[in-house]
Amino acid sequence: MKPVVNQEICIGCGACEGVCPEVFKLDDGKSEVIKLDDYIPFKSKIDQAVDACPVQAISIEE
Numbered sequence: 001m002k003p004v005v006n007q008e009i010c011i012g013c014g015a016c017e018g019v020c021p022e023v024f025k026l027d028d029g030k031s032e033v034i035k036l037d038d039y040i041p042f043k044s045k046i047d048q049a050v051d052a053c054p055v056q057a058i059s060i061e062e
């Protein structure tokens, strides 16, 4: 699994980075997914970030 941020929708609120800074990083007012070999260790925090995003910009690819 891999999280993806839709840059067109992201409003740069920082909620995802606040919940899971290991995976999400604000850059230039948009959230970027940090490149990792394996996202599974952060799965529950990523799920929390999905729920925390006010504009549903984060999706999970299998």
Ligand code: SF4
Binding pocket: 005, 009, 010, 011, 012, 013, 014, 015, 016, 017, 024, 030, 031, 052, 053, 054, 055, 056, 057, 058
């Ligand atoms: S929580 Fe959503 S809108 Fe806010 S920075 Fe993250 S992806 Fe963007």
